[in-house]
Amino acid sequence: xxxxxxxxxxxxxxxxxxxxxxxxxxxxxxxxxxxxxxxxxxxxxxxxxxxxxxxxxxxxxxxxxxxxxxxxxxxxxxxxxxxxxxxxxxxxxxxxxxxxxxxxxxxxxxxxxxxxxxxxxxxxxxxxxxxxxxxxxxxxxxxxxxxxxxxxxxxxxxxxxxxxxxxxxxxxxxxxxxxxxxxxxxxxxxxxxxxxxxxxxxxxxxxxxxxxxxxxxxxxxxxxxxxxxxxxxxxxxxxxxxxxxxxxxxxxxxxxxxxxxxxxxxxxxxxxxxxxxxxxxxxxxxxxxxxxxxxxxxxxxxxxxxxxxxxxxxxxxxxxxxxxxxxxxxxxxxxxxxxxxxxxxxxxxxxxxxxxxxxxx
Amino acid sequence: xxxxxxxxxxxxxxxxxxxxxxxxxxxxxxxxxxxxxxxxxxxxxxxxxxxxxxxxxxxxxxxxxxxxxxxxxxxxxxxxxxxxxxxxxxxxxxxxxxxxxxxxxxxxxxxxxxxxxxxxxxxxxxxxxxxxxxxxxxxxxxxxxxxxxxxxxxxxxxxxxxxxxxxxxxxxxxxxxxxxxxxxxxxxxxxxxxxxxxxxxxxxxxxxxxxxxxxxxxxxxxxxxxxxxxxxxxxxxxxxxxxxxxxxxxxxxxxxxxxxxxxxxxxxxxxxxxxxxxxxxxxxxxxxxxxxxxxxxxxxxxxxxxxxxxxxxxxxxxxxxxxxxxxxxxxxxxxxxxxxxxxxxxxxxxxxxxxxxxxxx
Numbered sequence: 257x258x259x260x261x262x263x264x265x266x267x268x269x270x271x272x273x274x275x276x277x278x279x280x281x282x283x284x285x286x287x288x289x290x291x292x293x294x295x296x297x298x299x300x301x302x303x304x305x306x307x308x309x310x311x312x313x314x315x316x317x318x319x320x321x322x323x324x325x326x327x328x329x330x331x332x333x334x335x336x337x338x339x340x341x342x343x344x345x346x347x348x349x350x351x352x353x354x355x356x357x358x359x360x361x362x363x364x365x366x367x368x369x370x371x372x373x374x375x376x377x378x379x380x381x382x383x384x385x386x387x388x389x390x391x392x393x394x395x396x397x398x399x400x401x402x403x404x405x406x407x408x409x410x411x412x413x414x415x416x417x418x419x420x421x422x423x424x425x426x427x428x429x430x431x432x433x434x435x436x437x438x439x440x441x442x443x444x445x446x447x448x449x450x451x452x453x454x455x456x457x458x459x460x461x462x463x464x465x466x467x468x469x470x471x472x473x474x475x476x477x478x479x480x481x482x483x484x485x486x487x488x489x490x491x492x493x494x495x496x497x498x499x500x501x502x503x504x505x506x507x508x509x510x511x512x513x514x515x516x517x518x519x520x521x522x523x524x525x526x527x528x529x530x531x532x533x534x535x536x537x538x539x540x541x542x543x544x545x546x547x548x549x550x551x552x553x554x555x556x557x558x559x560x561x562x563x564x565x566x567x568x569x570x571x572x573x574x575x576x577x578x579x580x581x582x583x584x585x586x587x588x589x590x591x592x593x594x595x596x597x598x599x600x601x602x603x604x605x606x607x608x609x610x611x612x613x614x615x616x617x
Numbered sequence: 618x619x620x621x622x623x624x625x626x627x628x629x630x631x632x633x634x635x636x637x638x639x640x641x642x643x644x645x646x647x648x649x650x651x652x653x654x655x656x657x658x659x660x661x662x663x664x665x666x667x668x669x670x671x672x673x674x675x676x677x678x679x680x681x682x683x684x685x686x687x688x689x690x691x692x693x694x695x696x697x698x699x700x701x702x703x704x705x706x707x708x709x710x711x712x713x714x715x716x717x718x719x720x721x722x723x724x725x726x727x728x729x730x731x732x733x734x735x736x737x738x739x740x741x742x743x744x745x746x747x748x749x750x751x752x753x754x755x756x757x758x759x760x761x762x763x764x765x766x767x768x769x770x771x772x773x774x775x776x777x778x779x780x781x782x783x784x785x786x787x788x789x790x791x792x793x794x795x796x797x798x799x800x801x802x803x804x805x806x807x808x809x810x811x812x813x814x815x816x817x818x819x820x821x822x823x824x825x826x827x828x829x830x831x832x833x834x835x836x837x838x839x840x841x842x843x844x845x846x847x848x849x850x851x852x853x854x855x856x857x858x859x860x861x862x863x864x865x866x867x868x869x870x871x872x873x874x875x876x877x878x879x880x881x882x883x884x885x886x887x888x889x890x891x892x893x894x895x896x897x898x899x900x901x902x903x904x905x906x907x908x909x910x911x912x913x914x915x916x917x918x919x920x921x922x923x924x925x926x927x928x929x930x931x932x933x934x935x936x937x938x939x940x941x942x943x944x945x946x947x948x949x950x951x952x953x954x955x956x957x958x959x960x961x962x963x964x965x966x967x968x969x970x971x972x973x974x975x976x977x978x
Contacts, residue, residue, distance in 0.1 A: 297943065301950040303935075326918065326943045333919055334939055342935050557687065558694055574664075574703050578695055582658065582687045589662040589950055 259398075260446040260473035262505045262526075269617040272497075272524035273610065278474070278505050280398040281444040282338065282346045283313060287505060287526035288610060290517065290603050291316040291348055292534065296325065297341040300534045301593040302600075304343040310569070310597065311604040314346035314398075316529040319391055320355035323383075324374050328394040336396025348399040348529070349392045350509070351450075352383070354406050354478075365405060367422060385426040386433040393437050393445055401476055402430035404450040409482040416454035420463045423452050427470050448507060450476040455488055457495045464499035474505040477525075481511045490519050497524050514543055514606050521610045533603050537595035540584050543602040551595065556581040569601035570594075620759075621807040621834035623866045630978040633858075633885035634971065639835070639866050641759040642805040643699065643707045644674060648866060648887035649971060651878065651964050652677040652709055653895065657686065658702040661895045662954040663961075665704040671930070671958065672965040675707035675759075677890040680752055681716035684744075685735050689755040697757025709760040709890070710753045711870070712811075713744070715767050715839075726766060728783060746787040747794040754798050754806055762837055763791035765811040770843040777815035781824045784813050788831050809868060811837040816849055818856045825860035835866040838886075842872045851880050858885050875904055875967050882971045894964050898956035901945050904963040912956065917942040930962035931955075 257263075257279045267274040276287040292299045292307060295318040299307050307315060317337060322328060334340050337347055356363050356372045363372035369384035383391075385403040392400035403426050405419040427449050434447040449472035453459035467475060477496050480489050493508065500506055505526040511517060512530020520528070533543070540551045544564040551563075562572035563580065571580070571594040584591035618624075618640045628635040637648040653660045653668060656679040660668050668676060678698060683689060695701050698708055717724050717733045724733035730745035744752075746764040753761035764787050766780040788810050795808040810833035814820035828836060838857050841850050854869065861867055866887040872878060873891020881889070894904070901912045905925040912924075923933035924941065932941070932955040945952035 296947045296949060297940070298949045298951045301954075303951065303954075305935075321947075325947055326939070330918060330939070334921060334937065340937075340940055340943075342940070557691060560695060574666075576695065576701075578687070578691070579658070579701055579703070582691075582701075586657045586682075586686055588657060588659045589953060590659045590664065592950060593662075593664070593954075 259444055262474065262503065264502065266614055268522075268614040271522040271617075273521045273614050274524060274526070275611055275614050276505060276526055278526075280314075280346045280446065282344060282398050285314050285346050286611075288517075288521050288607055289314055289527050290512070290607050291527065291529040292600055293318075293529055293531040294341065294343075295531070296321045297331075297337060300538065301589075301596045304341060306597065307343070307600075308345065310600050311608075312345065312600070314348060315343060316348045316350060317395070317397075318352065318355055319349045319388060319395070320352035320359070322349075322395060323352060323381075323391055324376055328391045332394040332396070338396060346398045347396075348527075349395055349397040349401065351388050351392075351401040351403040353388075353403050354510075357406060357408075365422070367425065370403070385429045389430050389433045389437060389447070397445060399446045399448060399474070400434070401448050402427045402450055404452060404476075404478055406452065406479045406482070407454050409455065409479075409484050411454060413454070413456055413459070416452070416456065416459060420452045420454075420459055423450060424463070424466050424470070427467055427472075431470055431472070446473055448472055448474040448476050450478045450509070451496050451500070452479045453492075453496070454479060455484055455492055457492070460492055460496045461499055464496050468500060472504070474507060474527075475500050476507045476509050478509050480508065481516065481530075486516060486519070489516070490523065493520060493525070494523050512603065514603065517603065517606060518610065521607075533599040534596050537599040538592050540595065542595050542598050551577070551581050551584045551591075553581070563595075563598050564602070567598065567601065567605070569598050571598040571601075620805055623835065623864065625863065627975055629883075629975040632883040632978075634882050634975050635885060635887070636972055636975050637866060637887055639887075641707045641807065643705060643759050646675050646707050647972075649878075649882050649968050650675055650888050651873070651968050652888065652890040653961055654679075654890055654892040655702065655704075656892070657682045658692075658698060661899065662950075662957045665702060667958065668704070668961075669706065671961050672969075673706065673961070675709060676704060677709045677711060678756070678758075679713065679716055680710045680749065680756070681713035681720070683710075683756060684713060684742075684752055685737055689752045693755040693757070699757060707759045708757075709888075710756055710758040710762065712749050712753075712762040712764040714749075714764050715871075718767060718769075726783070728786065731764070746790045750791050750794045750798060750808065758806060760807045760809060760835070761795070762809050763788045763811055765813060765837075765839055767813065767840045767843070768815045770816065770840075770845050772815060774815070774817055774820070777813070777817065777820055781813045781815075781820055784811060785824070785827050785831070788828055788833075792831055792833070807834055809833050809835040809837050811839045811870070812857050812861070813840045814853075814857070815840055816845055816853055818853070821853055821857045822860055825857050829861060833865070835868060835888075836861050837868045837870050839870050841869065842877065842891075847877060847880070850877070851884065854881060854886070855884050873964065875964065878964065878967060879971065882968075894960040895957050898960040899953050901956065903956055903959050912938070912942050912945045912952075914942070924959050925963070928959065928962065928966070930959050932959040932962075
């Protein structure tokens with residue numbers, strides 16, 4: 257199998273869920289897979305060894321952040337992102353488009369590319385779809401994403417169509433650049449296309465069909481989980497997935513809540529990423545069976561139980577709610593680590609349960 | 618051997634340094650020993666397993682902080698500090714006096730005790746020397762310290778004498794209370810006296826002689842490393858140590874800089890604690906052979922070397938200066954962990970080298 261090859265190993269008999277294998281330059285990735293987010297070359301609060309210990313084989317890192325700091329040339333000179341951050345698993349890099357739109361206060365999108373001001377120091381930058389492929393190659397990404405334009409929610413349909421068409425055009429240019437590059441570098445990197453189309457079934461279909469026409473070894477589904485109700489998200493997702501071939505990995509970008517992941521796996525999604533599990537942990541919120549709890553709740557002052565009595569993560573095996581509440585309230589960094597560990601372990605367990613269900617169906 | 622027993626196992630032939638063994642309810646502690654500080658029941662940024670992995674057998678925790686949050690009764694109800702924080706090694710608790718003087722903006726010391734306002738919420742509290750013994754017993758401390766009054770530097774000699782006499786008086790009261798308590802609890806806790814006396818040899822001598830007259834299984838040397846030059850610190854330390862029996866452990870409170878530890882070990886000090894190695898790590902400063910370096914130095918942007926090429930700590934084994942600089946600059950929590958790990962490992966290695974030197978002398 258060459259890098260980018262994907263094979264469905266087992267399909268569920270009850271739903272569209274499936275177990276697959278995706279070959280990358282840093283290992284065979286079993287899907288469904290959740291990729292913790294290491295925006296700036298670190299999964300927040302954790303070492304790469306811990307991320308692996310929790311059970312993850314792949315992470316996502318942010319092109320936008322690394323382009324600005326320390327700079328992709330710096331990382332390239334230091335031997336690439338894997339070596340730089342000490343992670344030998346798979347790395348998917350996003351294209352950076354989403355971060356420009358969400359972090360930069362000043363940006364201007366033209367057919368040619370994106371002009372934006374750094375959210376850190378206001379410096380001006382201009383990136384084309386080709387630049388974004390080059391940057392991801394310099395980082396040494398295993399899976400690169402094409403530059404796309406993600407519409408806000410809600411948005412005018414004509415605006416969404418314009419953005420969709422621009423994304424399609426950029427996808428073609430990205431693929432051309434990627435082929436030139438891969439010819440030089442030996443073809444270790446994989447490039448995924450991205451389907452947009454907002455909350456309109458016809459646009460979702462058009463975007464999916466045309467992106468598949470361009471042809472990629474895998475497809476990101478973008479522009480979902482941007483504020484819309486979960487039902488609408490799942491409806492758009494289902495429409496989109498109908499038009500992506502079964503033998504390609506489908507990556508639902510930015511979805512990380514347990515219910516969202518569970519629902520999407522049943523519809524046939526193979527890959528996920530989200531900063532949410534780690535972000536809410538740092539805000540004191542943890543996943544537990546059937547919901548969430550906030551560690552600052554005064555009911556936990558004398559609570560000797562672990563966060564989740566069914567969880568066997570490091571945090572739950574060693575620390576009580578009372579202790580976690582105390583160190584969170586007193587702003588100990590250790591609290592952020594322990595809650596992050598638990599939330600990521602929870603998501604990993606959810607994925608494992610989903611796989612078990614598929615195997616046993 | 619009963620708890621509190623101390624035995625000098627090997628004395629240096631070249632200096633007054635010695636290797637000793639101190640029996641505590643949580644293990645035999647080999648001295649010289651450095652105790653990392655876990656003020657609020659957590660060594661900053663690290664898990665208890667990591668503190669042990671780095672090589673530490675004992676930590677210090679702060680009575681003042683734990684009395685205020687979550688409260689010693691809470692910790693007692695939850696089974697004591699060891700269970701609460703997941704640390705099965707030795708715990709020494711300070712008396713809290715020093716924190717009152719350094720953190721509380723409003724306090725009033727009388728012969729009876731200390732009246733102070735919490736630095737957190739301004740609530741008023743009054744603690745006697747007896748209370749402080751009780752609180753440490755409730756925490757389940759292995760080694761408790763008597764309440765003492767630490768003079769500022771510089772201070773008037775008559776003021777220092779007054780504080781010294783008050784500390785002596787409090788030491789007697791603490792010992793009396795401790796004996797009553799230990800009778801109830803089975804005698805697992807150890808109580809150390811504290812020598813004060815500012816930067817005056819005659820007061821240091823008087824304080825030491827009179828504290829030893831009261832009689833404790835170990836002696837803290839307080840009021841040093843409070844801003845005075847290192848030479849003066851070592852001079853006062855030497856004077857003090859002359860009047861403490863050789864067969865008792867000597868604990869130099871609040872000293873944690875490598876040069877200070879090395880000098881004090883040679884004078885016969887057995888125990889150390891300091892928040893400095895962990896605090897400066899969080900400020901981006903790390904110990905290296907022959908000095909310190911600040912991780913933000915732009916010279917490290919492309920520096921592939923570890924922090925210290927002779928160090929084999931987790932951080933140095935896995936990460937480059939370039940990476941550490943990047944994650945420190947981008948405010949990743951992981952940077953604080955990795956720098957803290959290195960600094961504590963450095964101090965632990967220093968202690969190990971000192972022991973080796975004593976053994977081979």
